[in-house]
Amino acid sequence: MELDINKLENDFQARIDAGENIEPKSWMPEKYRKTHIRQISQHGHSEIVGMLPEGNWITRAPSLRRKVGLLAKVQDEAGHGLYLYSAAETLGISRDELFHQLHTGKAKYSSIFNYPTLSWADIGAIGWLVDGAAIINQVMLTRTSYGPYARAMVRICKEESFHQRQGYEMMLTLCAGTPAQKEMAQDALNRFWWPSIMMFGPRDEESPHTEQAMKWKIKLKTNDELRQQFIDITVPQAEILGLTIPDPDLKWNEETGHYDHGPIDWDEFWQVVKGNGRCNKERLGARVKAWDDGEWVRDAAMAFAEKKEKSKEAKKAS
Amino acid sequence: MSTKKEWPIWEVFIRSKNGLEHRHAGSLHAADAEMAMENARDVYTRRQEGVSLWVVESKHIVASNPEANGEMFAPAEDKVYRHPTFYELPIELKHM
Numbered sequence: 016m017e018l019d020i021n022k023l024e025n026d027f028q029a030r031i032d033a034g035e036n037i038e039p040k041s042w043m044p045e046k047y048r049k050t051h052i053r054q055i056s057q058h059g060h061s062e063i064v065g066m067l068p069e070g071n072w073i074t075r076a077p078s079l080r081r082k083v084g085l086l087a088k089v090q091d092e093a094g095h096g097l098y099l100y101s102a103a104e105t106l107g108i109s110r111d112e113l114f115h116q117l118h119t120g121k122a123k124y125s126s127i128f129n130y131p132t133l134s135w136a137d138i139g140a141i142g143w144l145v146d147g148a149a150i151i152n153q154v155m156l157t158r159t160s161y162g163p164y165a166r167a168m169v170r171i172c173k174e175e176s177f178h179q180r181q182g183y184e185m186m187l188t189l190c191a192g193t194p195a196q197k198e199m200a201q202d203a204l205n206r207f208w209w210p211s212i213m214m215f216g217p218r219d220e221e222s223p224h225t226e227q228a229m230k231w232k233i234k235l236k237t238n239d240e241l242r243q244q245f246i247d248i249t250v251p252q253a254e255i256l257g258l259t260i261p262d263p264d265l266k267w268n269e270e271t272g273h274y275d276h277g278p279i280d281w282d283e284f285w286q287v288v289k290g291n292g293r294c295n296k297e298r299l300g301a302r303v304k305a306w307d308d309g310e311w312v313r314d315a316a317m318a319f320a321e322k323k324e325k326s327k328e329a330k331k332a333s
Numbered sequence: 334m335s336t337k338k339e340w341p342i343w344e345v346f347i348r349s350k351n352g353l354e355h356r357h358a359g360s361l362h363a364a365d366a367e368m369a370m371e372n373a374r375d376v377y378t379r380r381q382e383g384v385s386l387w388v389v390e391s392k393h394i395v396a397s398n399p400e401a402n403g404e405m406f407a408p409a410e411d412k413v414y415r416h417p418t419f420y421e422l423p424i425e426l427k428h429m
């Protein structure tokens with residue numbers, strides 16, 4: 016039996032090494048399955064919880080143009096959550112169980128959504144930076160080894176670029192506005208910069224699962240590589256806006272061809288992960304309330320569907 | 334977790350334009366066919382991705398077992414004579 020598992024695992028690794036995708040019904044190591052359920056559901060939860068900070072500003076958007084754009088973006092994020100939950104369900108976990116894990120705090124979501132959106136400029140900063148960081152991660156994941164996850168990523172990536180562009184355009188508008196508006200944009204960047212670069216997760220030295228994740232092609236780049244890629248892309252974008260990135264150590268390194276950056280406050284990161292961020296309670300509370308308040312709707316829809324089905328059968332029989 | 338019964342899963346297929354086949358796009362939950370169709374429109378065709386939708390409850394799909402891929406698909410492997418290149422014809426012969 017021991018030998019059988021070894022052989023299965025070796026064959027599995029060989030398939031991955033050969034660039035084959037793994038599909039739902041194929042044999043996979045239990046740890047591969049579990050890791051994917053954790054990662055895909057965490058990703059899905061981030062899309063869903065991520066609607067809350069932005070939804071906060073839909074009714075207060077400064078123009079109809081901004082409002083329809085933001086509304087469409089938030090609706091997309093709901094869709095992204097659904098694509099991802101569907102992908103997780105192919106691994107044998109139910110939608111109810113996924114929600115249960117989120118609502119009880121067993122499953123995490125991206126810490127970035129535990130920061131408050133205090134001004135309209137924050138919505139611009141989120142589209143630009145948070146969606147920008149998500150795009151870097153998700154483009155990599157289009158080549159991940161698990162088929163349903165990779166396909167969800169392709170669909171999501173097609174939709175993301177509008178998210179970032181609408182955010183960046185908001186920032187452009189604010190930066191071309193009054194000094195007070197530009198100040199608002201700078202303030203949003205000041206607050207969202209560090210949490211955004213923390214989105215890529217702990218430094219490689221402190222990321223024990225990276226090696227296995229790379230071996231199984233769950234990840235194709237390390238956290239630090241992705242973070243560097245994001246910084247290199249984003250710095251010139253801030254220059255176009257005429258904004259200053261809140262990192263005095265940030266500078267171009269001629270030798271490496273990358274930007275060097277200052278130390279990241281990992282204490283803050285872990286505090287927010289552990290639930291002590293400014294909005295952790297509020298976000299989870301809103302999710303649980305929506306789920307509980309919607310229960311009668313879900314039950315009523317199911318009861319109605321069953322009733323219709325029964326009367327259809329009765330008609331057939333008579 | 335208190336909901337009595339989870340809405341069933343449906344598979345969604347989209348024809349992106351007339352002349353092309355329906356392709357699997359993903360899945361979703363819905364209480365019945367009507368709701369599945371509405372959800373499919375909202376989740377999978379927000380940007381004119383299709384001109385026709387199919388939804389089918391996942392439990393109705395019969396899938397082949399990947400564990401049995403050997404006996405299922407291997408027999409076609411050595412049937413080279415099913416391909417045009419197996420047949421040797423003179424070079425002068427064009428258009429065949």
Ligand SMILES: [Fe+2]
Pocket residue numbers: 062091092095149171175
């Ligand atoms: Fe998204």
Ligand SMILES: [Fe+2]
Pocket residue numbers: 092146149175178
């Ligand atoms: Fe997005």
